[in-house]
Amino acid sequence: MKRRSFIRIFMILCLMMYMMMLISVQKILDRADNALYTSLRDGKRLSNTANNSQTVSKENKNGLYHDSHKMKKRDIKKIVPETNCTGYSRQVAPTTNLSITKKHNPLQTSNDCQPLSFSKGWPKTALVSFPGSGNTWARHLVQQLSGAFTGSIYRDGLLMKKFPGEGKKDDSVVAIKTHEPLWNHNDGVTFQRAILVIRNPFDALKAEYTRRSGMGHNKEVVDPSNYFHKRKRDWGLFLNGKRPNSASFVSMHGWMYSTIEWLTEFPGHLIVVHYEQLKKNLKSQLIEIASFLKINVTQSLLDCIICSNSDGGFKRRHRTNETFDPFDNRTKAVLNHYVKIVETTLESVCYTDRVTCVDDPVII
Numbered sequence: 260m261k262r263r264s265f266i267r268i269f270m271i272l273c274l275m276m277y278m279m280m281l282i283s284v285q286k287i288l289d290r291a292d293n294a295l296y297t298s299l300r301d302g303k304r305l306s307n308t309a310n311n312s313q314t315v316s317k318e319n320k321n322g323l324y325h326d327s328h329k330m331k332k333r334d335i336k337k338i339v340p341e342t343n344c345t346g347y348s349r350q351v352a353p354t355t356n357l358s359i360t361k362k363h364n365p366l367q368t369s370n371d372c373q374p375l376s377f378s379k380g381w382p383k384t385a386l387v388s389f390p391g392s393g394n395t396w397a398r399h400l401v402q403q404l405s406g407a408f409t410g411s412i413y414r415d416g417l418l419m420k421k422f423p424g425e426g427k428k429d430d431s432v433v434a435i436k437t438h439e440p441l442w443n444h445n446d447g448v449t450f451q452r453a454i455l456v457i458r459n460p461f462d463a464l465k466a467e468y469t470r471r472s473g474m475g476h477n478k479e480v481v482d483p484s485n486y487f488h489k490r491k492r493d494w495g496l497f498l499n500g501k502r503p504n505s506a507s508f509v510s511m512h513g514w515m516y517s518t519i520e521w522l523t524e525f526p527g528h529l530i531v532v533h534y535e536q537l538k539k540n541l542k543s544q545l546i547e548i549a550s551f552l553k554i555n556v557t558q559s560l561l562d563c564i565i566c567s568n569s570d571g572g573f574k575r576r577h578r579t580n581e582t583f584d585p586f587d588n589r590t591k592a593v594l595n596h597y598v599k600i601v602e603t604t605l606e607s608v609c610y611t612d613r614v615t616c617v618d619d620p621v622i623i
Contacts, residue, residue: 312615344566370571372563373406375423377431381407384552385445386434387521389514391467392458393534394436398422399571400537401434401454403564404545405554411436412446421571433552435501440508440517441524454548457601458534459622460514460594461586467509468497487585490579498590511590515597517605522614529606530615535623541565549616598622 320528386409388394395418398409408424410432419425424432428448439445446474458466472490487494496502500510508517520528530551537544542561549556586594 281605290561297379320465332551341587342562342565344562345567347562370568372403372560372568375402375406375408377427378407378433379431381430381433382451383428383430383448384434385448385450385458386436387453388438388456389458389460389463389467389517390438390454390509391463391465391470393537394438396570397454397456397532397537398436400545400564400569401548401552403568403571404560405433405552407433409434409436412439413437413447416539419508423557438509440513442521443508446464450525450527453521453525453529454519454551455518455529455531456534456537457518457531457622460511460597462534464498464511465585471497473504487583494585510595511594515601518601520606522601522604528613528615531609532615533623536618541569544617547615551615 282402334418386394386397388397398411399421402409402422408427408431410424410427410429411418411422412428412435414426428435428446434454435450436447437448469486472493491497493502497505498511499507500507502512508511522531528551530547532544542565545561545564546556601619602622605616608614609616609620
């Protein structure tokens with residue numbers, strides 16, 4: 260009898276603890292919702308826009324801006340023919356940027372689509388993303404587009420060979436890599452404009468955890484199920500920003516807050532690029548990025564990048580039959596909630612004079 264009573268009490272206590280945990284999570288999510296929607300209502304998130312014409316009208320919220328943007332994408336397809344890489348042979352002339360004074364002795368490897376060099380006169384441009392969102396790959400694409408090296412607020416020795424501008428933060432580089440939230444001052448650099456790369460948080464978190472666990476920028480996890488199972492506790496600490504030697508913003512909530520902060524508080528011109536669309540519609544994405552950077556590109560250059568040097572060796576290979584999912588149901592619920600909040604923010608700021616969105620404000 261005593262044993263049965265003990266089991267009943269234990270089960271009741273476990274149930275109570277589970278209910279308290281669910282209530283706590285819901286309170287946190289409700290506070291995040293209230294803070295976001297209140298700030299959007301009061302106009303705080305659009306305080307850096309130049310005038311009232313930059314705010315999103317009711318008509319836009321009803322979907323008219325989607326129509327205009329789809330028309331814009333259709334126009335791009337009419338102007339630039341689709342690239343057929345069958346039988347492609349490289350014949351590329353370097354781009355010319357009249358406002359930029361290039362230094363002597365440009366470098367060009369056998370894979371580069373044009374010579375790359377350090378320059379003078381580039382506006383300080385942040386190439387910003389949450390870690391694991393394809394920033395290194397985006398750097399490669401920007402270099403191939405512009406003919407100029409990219410810089411970084413970091414000094415990653417593993418990247419120095421392919422990115423000689425690693426550690427440079429001045430106007431000699433076309434863009435400067437950063438993962439930092441806006442409030443973290445980005446090593447003292449004051450950016451004039453920014454390219455924000457957004458990736459689905461489920462994939463970004465997995466990619467960044469894999470990198471931080473010693474797999475580097477492009478190595479493949481052979482057995483994901485076993486890999487994450489052995490690191491279950493460490494994986495949980497990472498998701499909640501409590502892993503030793505990791506910044507607190509590299510977490511589930513960090514993905515949301517850092518993205519929203521760059522979208523709403525950065526005062527300069529910003530373009531939003533979705534990682535998934537870079538993979539799916541590379542040519543149209545490259546054209547939009549080139550337009551944002553105010554650089555001239557040719558059809559032959561675009562063909563070269565797409566057909567012979569699109570990934571630069573920085574896209575991690577994945578097994579097509581990979582089905583393992585390291586996220587439990589609670590984590591999925593939290594991340595899906597964060598995704599909805601970021602999508603709401605995108606709808607509020609996209610297609611204003613300050614923020615350019617290449618695609619519809621939806622996280623794939």
